[in-house]
Amino acid sequence: MLFGKRGNSVTIAMFLIAATVSCTSEKKVDPSTISTKRAKPLGPALQLPSPPLGLPAVPVPADNPVTPETVALGRKLFYDKRLSLNDSISCSSCHNPNLHFTDRLAHSIGVGGKTGVRNAPTLLNAAYDPSQFWDGRAPSLEEQVGGPMANSIEMNQPHEVTVAKLNADPKVRREFQEAFGPGDVTLGKIEQAIASFERTLVSGDSPFDQYEYGGNRKALSPAAIRGLKVFEDPKKGNCASCHLIDAHYALFTDGLFHNIGVGVDDQGNLRDMGRYSETKRNADKGAFKTPSLRNVALTPPYMHDGSLKTLKDVVDYYAGHGNSNPNLDPAISAITLSGQDRQDLIAFLESLSSPAAPPNSGPPAT
Numbered sequence: 372m373l374f375g376k377r378g379n380s381v382t383i384a385m386f387l388i389a390a391t392v393s394c395t396s397e398k399k400v401d402p403s404t405i406s407t408k409r410a411k412p413l414g415p416a417l418q419l420p421s422p423p424l425g426l427p428a429v430p431v432p433a434d435n436p437v438t439p440e441t442v443a444l445g446r447k448l449f450y451d452k453r454l455s456l457n458d459s460i461s462c463s464s465c466h467n468p469n470l471h472f473t474d475r476l477a478h479s480i481g482v483g484g485k486t487g488v489r490n491a492p493t494l495l496n497a498a499y500d501p502s503q504f505w506d507g508r509a510p511s512l513e514e515q516v517g518g519p520m521a522n523s524i525e526m527n528q529p530h531e532v533t534v535a536k537l538n539a540d541p542k543v544r545r546e547f548q549e550a551f552g553p554g555d556v557t558l559g560k561i562e563q564a565i566a567s568f569e570r571t572l573v574s575g576d577s578p579f580d581q582y583e584y585g586g587n588r589k590a591l592s593p594a595a596i597r598g599l600k601v602f603e604d605p606k607k608g609n610c611a612s613c614h615l616i617d618a619h620y621a622l623f624t625d626g627l628f629h630n631i632g633v634g635v636d637d638q639g640n641l642r643d644m645g646r647y648s649e650t651k652r653n654a655d656k657g658a659f660k661t662p663s664l665r666n667v668a669l670t671p672p673y674m675h676d677g678s679l680k681t682l683k684d685v686v687d688y689y690a691g692h693g694n695s696n697p698n699l700d701p702a703i704s705a706i707t708l709s710g711q712d713r714q715d716l717i718a719f720l721e722s723l724s725s726p727a728a729p730p731n732s733g734p735p736a737t
């Protein structure tokens with residue numbers, strides 16, 4: 372109501388009522404609070420615990436060192452419904468810790484039951500990705516945060532309303548000041564805190580990691596070991612050419628964008644332009660970010676549009692060389708899989724599940 376057109380007497384009257392109710396009303400329209408300028412977190416940076424087996428150190432940007440206070444604040448904000456219209460949903464509504472930070476839906480449900488066209492990726496290990504979203508339109512975790520907050524089919528709340536709500540809560544203001552020093556809650560600080568929390572959501576030490584990097588030759592079944600070979604063999608699955616396995620760790624992604632033929636209709640037309648909407652390069656039409664495959668057995672359905680329900684569907688999809696379209700990545704047409712290979716691949720993909728949730732990742736005690 373504070374943002375109604377001036378000159379409307381009802382709006383002005385409501386403004387006056389609001390102003391007398393809360394002495395912080397003046398701040399509600401302060402444009403500096405919706406600035407994304409980086410603030411300097413207070414105190415010494417947190418030494419992130421050494422990453423689980425099979426993962427490298429988490430990259431941290433120089434202008435947002437991870438501190439215990441920013442992580443704790445980010446965790447609270449991640450579960451705070453005030454970040455949405457009518458306090459109805461939080462980040463965790465679609466990235467649910469009990470569902471490995473996904474929602475198990477093909478298309479997520481936003482405020483008021485609105486649905487989008489893309490599948491919510493897990494946030495486990497998103498900290499390693501060089502860009503965020505299926506089309507990579509956010510260059511960092513920080514720059515990703517504001518997207519769903521304001522998106523009309525997600526949290527659907529203007530940033531000025533979000534910062535005003537948080538600034539009006541003295542406890543939250545104090546937590547921001549403990550994390551960033553004196554001053555108002557700003558969009559930039561919200562982004563920094565949530566991003567720092569997300570940098571703690573790492574998940575490794577799966578049976579595959581114990582086999583590949585931990586020297587435990589018994590950690591994988593014979594079928595999963597055969598599946599790993601199929602996964603890496605350029606003449607069979609050729610999966611590892613995009614879902615990378617390095618000598619000392621495995622992210623299962625190249626961080627790049629490929630058209631593997633998902634989301635092509637019967638006429639051969641793309642339903643979603645993917646990376647093209649960012650780059651306007653023809654070659655990027657229908658290309659999406661290679662997702663990590665860690666915990667993949669726990670996070671169905673699959674692909675950017677959630678169109679494949681099971682790992683068997685995915686493997687059968689690859690065996691059939693995807694849907695043909697002008698930009699189909701040549702690596703997909705070259706895949707050759709026998710019936711046995713397909714079964715073994717599924718056993719391998721199932722070995723990428725990590726046992727435990729990252730520590731301190733669930734809803735915080737209030």
Ligand code: HEC
Nearest residue numbers: 461462465479480481489490491492497503504505519525
């Ligand atoms: C209504 C459901 C919904 C809500 C609420 C939501 N997200 Fe998402 N999230 C999605 C969907 C769907 C995508 C994929 C969208 C795309 O790629 O265009 C996504 C993508 C992401 C990604 C990119 C992951 C990757 O691998 O590329 C991150 C990070 C993320 N969300 C964090 C958040 C944070 C932080 C919040 C709260 C501020 C949030 N999300 C709120 C549904 C949601």
Ligand code: HEC
Nearest residue numbers: 608610613629633659660661662673674675685689700702
């Ligand atoms: C040319 C690069 C490339 C190759 C080769 C490749 N993938 Fe993928 N993979 C991708 C991309 C890109 C996506 C997302 C595509 C989309 O959503 O449109 C994906 C998605 C997936 C998914 C779904 C993950 C999720 O969370 O939704 C699985 C599972 C998968 N790939 C497994 C495999 C297996 C198994 C192979 C080998 C048989 C393979 N991939 C070969 C690039 C590749």
